[in-house]
Amino acid sequence: MGIALGPAVVRDLSRRRWFGMSIVLAGGSVLLLAGAIHLTMAVFGALLVGAGAGMAFLSGVTLLGGEVGDEVRGRVFAFVQTAVRVVLMLAIALSSSLVGLGGSREITIADLGISISSTRLLLLAAGLFGIFTGISAFRQMDDKPGVPVLPDLWGSIRGRPLSAGEKVVGRGTFVVFEGGEGAGKSTQVNALADALRAERREVVVTREPGATEVGQRIRSLVLGKQSNLSPRAEALLYAADRADHVATVVRPALSRGAVVISDRYVDSSLAYQGAGRTLPVDEVSWLSSWATGGLRPDLVVLLDVPPEVGLGRAARRGTADRLESESVAFHERVRYAFLDLAAADPKRYLVLDATHAPEEITAAVVERVAEILPEQPPEHEVTDALNTIAEADLERRAL
Numbered sequence: 475m476g477i478a479l480g481p482a483v484v485r486d487l488s489r490r491r492w493f494g495m496s497i498v499l500a501g502g503s504v505l506l507l508a509g510a511i512h513l514t515m516a517v518f519g520a521l522l523v524g525a526g527a528g529m530a531f532l533s534g535v536t537l538l539g540g541e542v543g544d545e546v547r548g549r550v551f552a553f554v555q556t557a558v559r560v561v562l563m564l565a566i567a568l569s570s571s572l573v574g575l576g577g578s579r580e581i582t583i584a585d586l587g588i589s590i591s592s593t594r595l596l597l598l599a600a601g602l603f604g605i606f607t608g609i610s611a612f613r614q615m616d617d618k619p620g621v622p623v624l625p626d627l628w629g630s631i632r633g634r635p636l637s638a639g640e641k642v643v644g645r646g647t648f649v650v651f652e653g654g655e656g657a658g659k660s661t662q663v664n665a666l667a668d669a670l671r672a673e674r675r676e677v678v679v680t681r682e683p684g685a686t687e688v689g690q691r692i693r694s695l696v697l698g699k700q701s702n703l704s705p706r707a708e709a710l711l712y713a714a715d716r717a718d719h720v721a722t723v724v725r726p727a728l729s730r731g732a733v734v735i736s737d738r739y740v741d742s743s744l745a746y747q748g749a750g751r752t753l754p755v756d757e758v759s760w761l762s763s764w765a766t767g768g769l770r771p772d773l774v775v776l777l778d779v780p781p782e783v784g785l786g787r788a789a790r791r792g793t794a795d796r797l798e799s800e801s802v803a804f805h806e807r808v809r810y811a812f813l814d815l816a817a818a819d820p821k822r823y824l825v826l827d828a829t830h831a832p833e834e835i836t837a838a839v840v841e842r843v844a845e846i847l848p849e850q851p852p853e854h855e856v857t858d859a860l861n862t863i864a865e866a867d868l869e870r871r872a873l
């Protein structure tokens with residue numbers, strides 16, 4: 475059953491993870507057998523043991539096939555087949571003699587009449603051993619460290635396994651500003667950058683969409699008033715812009731140790747394409763996480779403003795783009811989606827009332843950002859680093 479149905483159920487789950495999980499399933503089902511108080515429970519437990527063992531066998535053979543060289547494959551498989559048979563025979567022989575050793579004693583728990591026999595104790599020990607072995611196999615072989623196990627399994631069953639986050643080398647800090655139109659994001663991004671530059675930190679100010687050359691072209695596609703995009707195409711274009719932005723601007727800057735300040739990031743897609751355009755938010759989230767290789771900001775500053783106020787400010791700035799000209803109901807949905815995201819992860823968010831005076835907002839932002847920034851290195855190291863960046867910049871311009 476495990477061999478026949480397993481692959482169809484877990485679909486794209488990493489085979490390394492599947493191997494450990496299957497052993498845990500088999501071990502857990504043996505535990506169920508140990509505590510079975512009715513024949514149906516025992517039959518169900520036995521089916522699950524079979525499914526777990528079958529899946530472990532299949533994933534183990536698949537993994538072995540992929541990792542063993544062609545020249546020794548025949549011998550390795552012959553050895554494994556023989557070893558499996560020997561272990562099975564030993565297990566049968568040993569367990570039947572152990573079962574015969576102990577007697578059976580009846581104890582009564584709330585009229586259930588559970589008998590504690592040596593069979594149950596043996597199954598209990600075997601189940602615990604199976605779970606322990608499965609967990610240690612999982613830990614040793616895990617190819618997606620840091621990716622939560624159950625969401626990954628659930629995602630795989632639904633055909634969308636979670637991807638392992640790409641590592642960020644370096645110790646930069648990633649700050650994102652989010653909020654509706656005219657909330658004051660650009661104003662605050664610049665104010666924060668000025669404050670950090672005054673401390674002689676390397677700051678990279680960037681935005682979505684349109685921070686790169688490709689991004690500029692995508693920006694004119696998604697925000698041009700004449701374009702008539704479907705919501706899914708719009709979501710894919712924002713994700714493509716984000717992928718290019720993260721790969722070519724954000725990650726390189728973070729790996730240098732810079733503070734990267736971005737005007738909008740993933741939450742904008744969740745709020746505008748998810749809540750605004752009513753695409754499934756988990757799907758939009760998966761798309762963004764794939765596009766960014768799982769890169770998450772250290773801090774998200776949410777500038778919260780009623781849509782009428784923000785849109786009024788944006789209108790004073792000039793002509794409205796495609797999204798600015800959406801209905802007030804659309805912008806209300808966007809606003810509450812942002813607030814909802816912030817409430818779900820309060821440690822990562824700073825929510826500010828954006829109707830306050832700009833200087834007041836800047837002071838709150840600077841205070842919070844100071845808490846997450848690493849200690850400043852000694853003055854001469856900063857000067858050297860800034861000189862190197864300036865020289866590299868001059869060289870790039872000269873080319």
Ligand SMILES: Nc1ncnc2c1ncn2[C@@H]1O[C@H](COP(=O)(O)OP(=O)(O)O)[C@@H](O)[C@H]1O
Pocket residue numbers: 653654655656657658659660661662787788791828829830831832835
């Ligand atoms: N706190 C504030 N109070 C009043 N007006 C503001 C405030 N912050 C920004 N503005 C003004 O609102 C307009 C939009 O601000 P901007 O920073 O471009 O917003 P966003 O980038 O969020 O669209 C600008 O004219 C700006 O001067």
Ligand SMILES: Cc1cn([C@H]2C[C@H](O)[C@@H](COP(=O)(O)OP(=O)(O)O)O2)c(=O)[nH]c1=O
Pocket residue numbers: 653654655656657659660681682683697712738739740742743744746747788797798
């Ligand atoms: C990054 C991003 C932006 N957007 C929208 C929100 C804005 O209306 C528009 C960006 O416009 P922009 O002019 O850069 O921002 P603002 O109006 O806040 O100054 O793109 C999305 O719909 N999804 C996204 O993922």
